[in-house]
Amino acid sequence: MKPRLLCPGPTPAPEETLLELARPVTFHRSAQFRAVVKEVTEDLGKVFGTKQPVMTITASGTGAMEAATSNLLVPGGKAICLISGRWGERWRGLCKAFGVTAIEITVPYGEAVPPSALEKALAEHPDATVVFSTLSETATGVVNDIQGYAAITRNRPQVLVVDGISGLGVMPCPMDEWGVDVVVTGSQKALMLPPGLAFIALSEKAWKVVEANYALPNPPRTFYFDLRKYRDNLKGNDTPFTPANTLVKALRLSLKRLLEEGLENCYRRHARMAAAARAAAQGLGMELLAKTPSNGLTVFKVPAGVDGQAILGVLEKEHGIRIAGGQDVLKGKILRLAHMGYIDFFEVLAAVSALELALPKFGHAVTPGEAVAACQKAYTATA
Amino acid sequence: MKPRLLCPGPTPAPEETLLELARPVTFHRSAQFRAVVKEVTEDLGKVFGTKQPVMTITASGTGAMEAATSNLLVPGGKAICLISGRWGERWRGLCKAFGVTAIEITVPYGEAVPPSALEKALAEHPDATVVFSTLSETATGVVNDIQGYAAITRNRPQVLVVDGISGLGVMPCPMDEWGVDVVVTGSQKALMLPPGLAFIALSEKAWKVVEANYALPNPPRTFYFDLRKYRDNLKGNDTPFTPANTLVKALRLSLKRLLEEGLENCYRRHARMAAAARAAAQGLGMELLAKTPSNGLTVFKVPAGVDGQAILGVLEKEHGIRIAGGQDVLKGKILRLAHMGYIDFFEVLAAVSALELALPKFGHAVTPGEAVAACQKAYTATA
Numbered sequence: 181m182k183p184r185l186l187c188p189g190p191t192p193a194p195e196e197t198l199l200e201l202a203r204p205v206t207f208h209r210s211a212q213f214r215a216v217v218k219e220v221t222e223d224l225g226k227v228f229g230t231k232q233p234v235m236t237i238t239a240s241g242t243g244a245m246e247a248a249t250s251n252l253l254v255p256g257g258k259a260i261c262l263i264s265g266r267w268g269e270r271w272r273g274l275c276k277a278f279g280v281t282a283i284e285i286t287v288p289y290g291e292a293v294p295p296s297a298l299e300k301a302l303a304e305h306p307d308a309t310v311v312f313s314t315l316s317e318t319a320t321g322v323v324n325d326i327q328g329y330a331a332i333t334r335n336r337p338q339v340l341v342v343d344g345i346s347g348l349g350v351m352p353c354p355m356d357e358w359g360v361d362v363v364v365t366g367s368q369k370a371l372m373l374p375p376g377l378a379f380i381a382l383s384e385k386a387w388k389v390v391e392a393n394y395a396l397p398n399p400p401r402t403f404y405f406d407l408r409k410y411r412d413n414l415k416g417n418d419t420p421f422t423p424a425n426t427l428v429k430a431l432r433l434s435l436k437r438l439l440e441e442g443l444e445n446c447y448r449r450h451a452r453m454a455a456a457a458r459a460a461a462q463g464l465g466m467e468l469l470a471k472t473p474s475n476g477l478t479v480f481k482v483p484a485g486v487d488g489q490a491i492l493g494v495l496e497k498e499h500g501i502r503i504a505g506g507q508d509v510l511k512g513k514i515l516r517l518a519h520m521g522y523i524d525f526f527e528v529l530a531a532v533s534a535l536e537l538a539l540p541k542f543g544h545a546v547t548p549g550e551a552v553a554a555c556q557k558a559y560t561a562t563a
Numbered sequence: 564m565k566p567r568l569l570c571p572g573p574t575p576a577p578e579e580t581l582l583e584l585a586r587p588v589t590f591h592r593s594a595q596f597r598a599v600v601k602e603v604t605e606d607l608g609k610v611f612g613t614k615q616p617v618m619t620i621t622a623s624g625t626g627a628m629e630a631a632t633s634n635l636l637v638p639g640g641k642a643i644c645l646i647s648g649r650w651g652e653r654w655r656g657l658c659k660a661f662g663v664t665a666i667e668i669t670v671p672y673g674e675a676v677p678p679s680a681l682e683k684a685l686a687e688h689p690d691a692t693v694v695f696s697t698l699s700e701t702a703t704g705v706v707n708d709i710q711g712y713a714a715i716t717r718n719r720p721q722v723l724v725v726d727g728i729s730g731l732g733v734m735p736c737p738m739d740e741w742g743v744d745v746v747v748t749g750s751q752k753a754l755m756l757p758p759g760l761a762f763i764a765l766s767e768k769a770w771k772v773v774e775a776n777y778a779l780p781n782p783p784r785t786f787y788f789d790l791r792k793y794r795d796n797l798k799g800n801d802t803p804f805t806p807a808n809t810l811v812k813a814l815r816l817s818l819k820r821l822l823e824e825g826l827e828n829c830y831r832r833h834a835r836m837a838a839a840a841r842a843a844a845q846g847l848g849m850e851l852l853a854k855t856p857s858n859g860l861t862v863f864k865v866p867a868g869v870d871g872q873a874i875l876g877v878l879e880k881e882h883g884i885r886i887a888g889g890q891d892v893l894k895g896k897i898l899r900l901a902h903m904g905y906i907d908f909f910e911v912l913a914a915v916s917a918l919e920l921a922l923p924k925f926g927h928a929v930t931p932g933e934a935v936a937a938c939q940k941a942y943t944a945t946a
Contacts, residue, residue: 183587189805190588201809202585204566205573205757207885238759239787240621240804246787255784277786368805374588376621376759376807401638401784403660404622404629421623422572422751424759424807426584502590 181500186531188318188346188477188504188518190368190375193430194437197373200430208425214417216429221414223435224379226443227371228363229354234381235410236431238424241345241366244378245274247405248341248362251390252310254400255279259310260301260338262293262329265319266507267343271312283308289320289510290469295328302338309389311340316347319507321470321479321516323351327358334359339386345369349438350450350476350520361386367427370450370476372434372521376427382407450475452562453519453528459558460532463551465544469514476520481513486542488512494541499534529555564883569914571701571729571860571887571901573751573758576813577820580756583813591808597800599812604797606818607762609826610754611746612737617764618793619814621807624728624749627761628657630788631724631745634773635693637783638662642693643684643721645676645712648702649890650726654695666691672703672893673852678711685721692772694723699730702890704853704862704899706734710741717742722769728752732821733833733859733903744769750810753833753859755817755904759810765790833858835945836902836911842941843915846934848927852897859903864896869925871895877924882917912938 185192206213217236224234237243249271253259255278261271263286275282283305285297298311311333315326326342333340341362344353348363349370355363360383367377382390390407393400400406409420438446457478461468466480473479482488488505489512495501506514515535519528532551539546568575589596600619607617620626632654636642638661644654646669658665666688668680681694694716698709709725716723724745727736731746732753738746743766750760765773773790776783783789792803821829840861844851849863856862865871871888872895878884889897898918902911915934922929 183589185588185590187590190591190808193588198585198587202581204581205568205576205751206566207568207570207887208573208758209887210885238621238623239626240806242804243622243787246785249786250784255781274786277789278784279781366805368588374807374809375591375805376810398638398662401633401661402629403632403657404626404788406660421625422749422758423623424757424810425573426757427759427807502593504590504592 183500184502184527184530186501186503186518186523186527188516188520189366191372191518191521191523193372193374194434194522197430197434200433201426205426208419208423213425216432217417217419220428220432220435223439226439227349227435228381230356230381232381232383233411233414234379235407235414236419236423236428237378237380237405237410238376238421239378240375241364241378242270243405244364244380245270245343247380247407248364249274249278249280250400250402250405251393251407252339252341252386253278253280254393254396254398257281258283258305258308259312260285260298260305260308262298262311262313262324264291264293264314264322264324265289265317267318268314271343290322290471292322292324292472295325295332298329298332302332302336309338311338313340314343315353316350316474316476318346318477319510321474321477323347323472323474326353326360330358330360339389346476346520347474349446351474352447355381355383367431370521371431372437373427373431376424377431380407450520452559453525454478455562456525456555456559457517457519457528457532459554460551463546463554464532464535464539465546477516477518480515480517482515483544486544488515491515491538491542494538495534499537501531501534503531525559566883567885567910567913569884569886569901569906569910571752571899571903574755574901574904574906576755576757577817577905580813580817583816584809588809591802591806596808599815600800600802603811603815603818606822609822610732610818611764613739613764615764615766616794616797617762618790618797619802619806619811620761620763620788620793621759621804622761623758624747624761625653626788627747627749627763628653628726630763630790631747632657632661633783633785633788634776634790635722635724635769636661636663637776637779637781640664641666641688641691642695643668643681643688643691645681645694645696645707647674647676647697647705647707648672648700650701651697654726673705673854675705675707675855678708678715681712681715685715685719692721694721696723697726698736699733699857699859701729701860702893704857704860706730706855706857709736709743713741713743722772729859729903730857732829734857735830738764738766750814753904754814755820756810756814759807760814763790833903835942836908837861838945839908839938839942840900840902840911840915842937843934846929846937847915847918847922848929860899860901863898863900865898866927869927871898874898874921874925877921878917882920884914884917886914908942
């Protein structure tokens with residue numbers, strides 16, 4: 181059976197990227213590798229939409245989230261966490277670990293945090309110094325209004341931090357243009373690389389906060405995630421620690437592919453795949469969870485009485501299609517179909533087709549062809 | 564020109580490992596991947612010589628060093644750092660970042676820290692709770708007497724932490740047998756994988772210190788490196804964060820290769836390569852820097868008046884041989900020839916041959932064949 185991966189991370193990597201990973205290992209302190217670091221950093225800057233250096237950290241995406249938290253805040257600090265799901269909750273968990281008071285602005289799963297809620301929170305907590313947010317909430321498939329948040333924070337002292345892990349490269353989030361202060365992302369989503377690298381960029385405003393924190397008598401306690409080290413080494417196109425250099429060399433190829441497609445085309449492709457996936461909902465007899473859906477994944481609510489985990493099993497065992505279920509309290513209750521990075525429309529169509537084949541086994545009747553036709557129609561309409 | 568990598572990390576990876584890295588990306592929350600995690604963790608336990616869980620962290624080796632520091636100590640704590648070079652100095656840097664007083668026991672470059680120095684330091688600083696050490700000091704090619712340190716700490720309250728990054732899998736360091744409390748290593752040395760993964764295991768004694776620290780009013784401030792998360796997830800063969808899963812799957816193959824060779828055979832192979840490399844010194848007219856040399860790399864002192872960096876350039880440009888130079892104050896003054904992991908004797912011979920070819924260009928006369936013959940003789944004698 182032919183396997184197809186449509187999970188919201190890790191996502192598939194292009195063939196040329198995978199083949200690069202099979203090439204012999206090379207030394208990382210060399211002119212050749214510095215040239216790769218230079219090129220990758222410049223290309224990441226285009227994806228981030230920033231003139232600031234985009235730093236590459238060998239870590240999971242959470243590592244870059246920790247770098248943001250530990251460099252921007254010290255114990256006793258206060259931050260506002262805009263929470264629309266599990267990944268927003270991660271910011272809260274990071275605040276707790278770092279002794280930071282987290283003001284939680286939480287919305288029900290499926291909803292986005294409105295900018296007005298941030299406005300209100302800032303009025304109530306003017307002493308909060310950081311706002312943590314999530315571009316694409318991978319747990320619910322919701323996209324949050326980052327531009328709206330930035331419009332509020334850009335003329336205030338607060339630093340706006342965005343978890344862009346499953347959103348950057350999928351939907352616009354131009355850091356400098358919108359006035360976003362910090363963006364973090366990971367390698368294994370729209371950047372079309374296996375997991376292992378995380379990325380982070382800071383605005384001038386954010387760097388000032390970081391520098392001030394390190395000048396405190398009780399400065400940030402971190403060595404591996406000390407962002408000043410990454411920034412300073414990048415001036416010589418170098419890294420502070422032995423980087424996952426084979427991944428960095430492979431990233432170069434994935435970024436080339438992304439930028440050859442063009443950012444606008446890439447966003448449009450994701451929007452079309454998303455429109456197609458959402459259009460399948462009616463034919464599949466399932467509702468969408470997200471009220472403001474992300475273009476990176478579509479989340480279907482599993483019909484009452486049907487075990488979502490069992491559907492995943494049938495999709496994988498009988499059709500080779502790997503999509504994701506829900507996490508924590510959403511486990512068994514939702515299906516998460518990713519359409520980002522190197523996943524294309526025809527794979528989305530295949531996944532919808534497999535759902536049409538599988539759902540009747542669970543007593544959930546569908547009209548064969550209705551969902552795939554709706555998919556095709558929506559994709560055609562957005563051409 | 565055929566490239567050959569003989570740097571002390573990253574080292575070459577076996578072909579089957581590289582090819583695994585080119586396979587399609589898969590989902591990490593699956594029975595298949597949990598089986599890989601289980602197998603890899605068991606195999607790592609054999610290499611570490613411990614029944615404790617060996618935890619895999621997506622990070623450079625320094626990430627695991629940070630995990631040890633941040634989990635075992637809190638600001639205001641005191642640790643003894645046994646420093647025989649740049650990598651021992653890294654422990655000092657970590658202590659500083661975490662607000663820990665570092666008692667430095669430093670020896671000149673090329674020497675090992677004698678266990679008697681630890682004995683003395685502990686008598687003077689009985690309030691130190693952690694001892695940081697280095698198995699193979701990659702900066703100078705020195706091996707330290709970890710067994711000797713452990714004999715001192717095993718019946719005392721202090722926790723012995725070993726940086727095994729370029730030593731584990733090269734020379735014996737059986738954690739449980741010797742009574743070592745914490746061992747950290749990285750993927751890119753004797754474990755024959757590209758960089759990107761770090762590993763750490765803790766004795767029961769060390770775990771007790773960690774648990775006590777997290778129960779403090781001012782506990783360790785870390786989320787990504789909270790070792791309890793890794794340990795607890797491992798019980799279900801899972802990971803707390805998205806792991807670099809393609810590297811983990813490739814590691815499985817490198818570990819199989821290592822264990823099929825057998826640990827004792829592997830140590831013996833490294834000892835023979837090391838004997839051969841050291842034997843080349845006389846013929847090359849260069850002294851060894853290390854008084855107690857590591858079996859993972861051999862460090863030659865560059866003859867007076869010769870620029871070591873220039874030798875590196877000739878080796879690489881004219882012969883495709885990549886060895887390493889010195890770092891910091893040793894830059895230009897030493898040559899570091901690695902013989903670890905997937906590097907074999909014939910590559911060591913090639914590097915020695917290239918040195919015989921290159922050195923005369925720098926006014927340093929050698930008798931062609933003398934060094935390679937000595938190499939061959941030593942390798943034969945240790946068969």
